[in-house]
Amino acid sequence: MLGNAMRISWVCLLAGLAITADYPAFASGPDQPDQNVHLVEVTAKKYEFSPSPIRVKRGAKVRLKITALDRAHGFKISLYPDGAKATGPPGLVFNSQVDCFTLEKGTPTTVEFLAQSPGTYSFKCCNFCGIGHGGMKGKLIVEP
Numbered sequence: 001m002l003g004n005a006m007r008i009s010w011v012c013l014l015a016g017l018a019i020t021a022d023y024p025a026f027a028s029g030p031d032q033p034d035q036n037v038h039l040v041e042v043t044a045k046k047y048e049f050s051p052s053p054i055r056v057k058r059g060a061k062v063r064l065k066i067t068a069l070d071r072a073h074g075f076k077i078s079l080y081p082d083g084a085k086a087t088g089p090p091g092l093v094f095n096s097q098v099d100c101f102t103l104e105k106g107t108p109t110t111v112e113f114l115a116q117s118p119g120t121y122s123f124k125c126c127n128f129c130g131i132g133h134g135g136m137k138g139k140l141i142v143e144p
Helices: 002-021
Strands: 037-045 048-050 054-057 061-068 073-077 092-094 101-103 109-115 119-124 137-143
Touching (some): 061 101, 073 109, 101 109
Parallel strands (some): 037 061, 054 137
Antiparallel strands (some): 037 048, 061 109, 073 101, 073 119, 119 137
16 A cells, blocks of 8 residues: 555656646746746836836746736736737746736746747736726837
8 A cells, every 4th residue: 555655746847847847947836047038027017017117038937926916816928919819829837827916915926938029018906906907017028
């Protein structure tokens, strides 16, 4: 019985290593420094994101550390550049399948992705935050 439990543990460990191998820049974890990751600290408050625009280079592994300052907000970014058809490979490749990241007041939320294609990507608040919610938007510019 112990032998089966040990085999299952090894299989789970190896599967986890195989999964993180696809994301080498993020294998160190969201709170660990990594020279290959472009870290941007972002704040969210009624009704703005700062900084905006955010500029990164094509091919950069990006880690946004977003903190809501006044209340809960959300963060949603397009996978394709503004004006592009949403077909083919996306311009931003995420290591998470979350569509709308929840930003709790005072608690940093980490959003990680690979900026594969140049262009301007719009992002917005996706958690209703008041009368100016519709105008809470920003831009990520991926430079060639």
